[in-house]
Amino acid sequence: MTPATAPPAPGARNTRTAATRAAITAAAERLFAERGVSAVSNRQVGEAAGQANNTAVAYHFGTKTDLIRAIIRNHAQDIEARRAPMLESVRGSADIRDWIRCLVLPSTEHFAALGTPSWYARFNAQVMTDPALRALIYEDALASASLQETLQGLRATAGAIPPRIRRTRADMARQLLVHMCSERERDLALTAAGTADPGQQHWAGAPVxxxxxxxxxxxxxxxxxxxxxxxxxxxx
Amino acid sequence: MTPATAPPAPGARNTRTAATRAAITAAAERLFAERGVSAVSNRQVGEAAGQANNTAVAYHFGTKTDLIRAIIRNHAQDIEARRAPMLESVRGSADIRDWIRCLVLPSTEHFAALGTPSWYARFNAQVMTDPALRALIYEDALASASLQETLQGLRATAGAIPPRIRRTRADMARQLLVHMCSERERDLALTAAGTADPGQQHWAGAPVxxxxxxxxxxxxxxxxxxxxxxxxxxxx
Incomplete structure (x- = not known):
């Protein structure tokens, strides 16, 4: 064990840095998901992550935008890793359902793998609803070769749809995916915590x-x- | 003209109260739409509405929740007034498109009638993304006889769909309506203001x-x- 007064070995410092970064992204993800991005300061994120130094977020990530980008990147890796083998198996398919599965399942399976409670689906919905931050999700979408290949597959199998309507339908798909996953994550968390309201009536009239x-x-x-x-x- | 020192006539006071309430709801709608509900205080709403007294919002509306409810009610009247005659003309129809038009058009036509820029579609998206506030939109949906009749028409014409999936599809329709309208309102406002970014690439790869x-x-x-x-x- 390294004595408390000696400088930490380089390996230990890297481990500690990684742990601090992970604590900060975890705290930020949860706080942004629950309260919205603009309602939470970097100082509050640092406090929730157990950082005594109130510049910890700036030191480890830079701006709030950089922090959000880091959170998105953390999750994008696993989503990409799920989409790649799915794409392998559908390449050349003329069945649009195959391509829609490649759009949906990498995300829903990633959320399922996070366990309950998780916060990333709700974090995503908050970021998507913020006009300035949504661009970060779009950056990530454009940078994902597997997502772009999926969208090409969709275009090729969806039949003749004018480009502007195709774009609108892609937006609809994205809004549905983001917001329905956010709702499901929240419902699962409330149910697991025993704080769901079983007496609540569904807005469309059917009982819940x-x-x-x-x-x-x-x-x-x-x-x-x-x-x-x-x-x-x-x-x- | 009433001298400045005399107490205002009751009629003048009512007019002034109505004007103050309208200024407060207009300011709140815009600020909540642009920054999110939790990021804006009642004091900021009052200031943006030109109220010197920082308890103006509380005096005229009560809590922030009451203020949001008042904004929703302001718009619900016009939406209801558009849906009622549409429903008259489709009652008994076996064509699901008729019922979907009754779901969509009262809102989109209301947004169009607000002119550009408007903020209510974006306000709605912010309220829908807030777990605690979404209940207010659902309250409003359950209280609307015309919306519930539309949903019944949808159920009757959509074919045999298990109730839980019907509920999920109703949620999907609501998410799509709220978030696509919010995006359209924002795009129209940016285009009108000349601040849209024409070089921006659509996230799904197609040029904008x-x-x-x-x-x-x-x-x-x-x-x-x-x-x-x-x-x-x-x-x-």
């Missing part, structure tokens, strides 16, 4: 049975719905 | 042509897409 539904069920429902959305006849 | 698209186009695209979404075969 207190079962949040699984990630696998949401995956299946999104794939069905997006297949319908993407192949719907264009009437204008 | 700098044309934000109209509310009527979004209406048509949403009706097509939601018809596809709602009638998509259920595979699980």
């Amino acid at each position: 049975d207190g079962d949040a539904g699984t990630w696998a069920e949401l995956s299946a429902d999104l794939v069905d719905a997006l297949t319908g959305l993407w192949t719907a006849p264009v009437t204008r | 042509d700098g044309d934000a698209g109209t509310w009527a186009e979004l209406s048509a695209d949403l009706v097509d897409a939601l018809t596809g979404l709602w009638t998509a075969p259920v595979t699980r």
Whole structure:
């Protein structure tokens, strides 16, 4: 064991730095998810991460935007790793469902793998709703070769759709994916914590049975719905 | 003219109260839309509404939740007034598109009627993304007889869909409507202000042509897409 007064060995310092960075991103993800990005300061993130020094976030990440980019990158790796083998198996497919599965499942399976409670789906929804920050998610989408290949597959199999409507449908798919996952994550967390409100009536009038539904069920429902959305006849 | 030192006539006081309330709701709608609800204090709303007294919001509305409820009610009247005659003309229809039009058009036509720039679509998206506040939108949905009749029409014409999946599809429709309208409102405002970024690439890879698209186009695209979404075969 290194005595407390000696400078830490380089390996120990790297380990500690990595642990501090992980504590900061975890705290930021949760706070941004629960309160919204603009409502949380870097100082609050540092405090929640157990950092006595109130410039810890700036020291380890830079600006709040840099911190958000780092959180997105943390998760993007696993999502990419899930999409790559799926793409291998559908390459050349003329079935649009195959491509929609490549769009949806890498995210829903990533969220499922995070366990309950998780915060990244809600973090994503907050970032998407912030006009300035949404660009970070779009940067990430443009930088992902596997996502762009998936979208090309969708374009190739969706039939003749005018480019502007195709773009609008891609936006719809993204909004649905982000916001439905955010809701599912929240419902699962409330149910797990025993704080779901079983007496609550669904806004569309049907009673709520207190079962949040699984990630696998949401995956299946999104794939069905997006297949319908993407192949719907264009009437204008 | 009433001398400055005399107490105002009751009529004048009512007019002034109405004008103050309108100034406060307009300021709140814009600030909440642009920055998010939790990032804006009642004091900031009062200042933006030109109120010297920093308890003006509390005096005229009560809590922030009461203020948000008042903003929703302001707009709900016009949306209801648009849906009622549409419902008259589709009652008994077996065509699901008729019911989806009753879901979508009252909102998109209301947003179009607000002119550009407007803020209510973005306000809605912010409120929907806030776990505690979303309940206010759902309250409003449950209280709207015309919306509930529309949803019943949808249920009756959508074919046999298990109740839980029907509920999920209703949630999808709501997320799409709220977030796509929010995006369209923002794009129209940026284009009108000359601050849209024409060089920006769409995240799905297609180039952006700098044309934000109209509310009527979004209406048509949403009706097509939601018809596809709602009638998509259920595979699980």
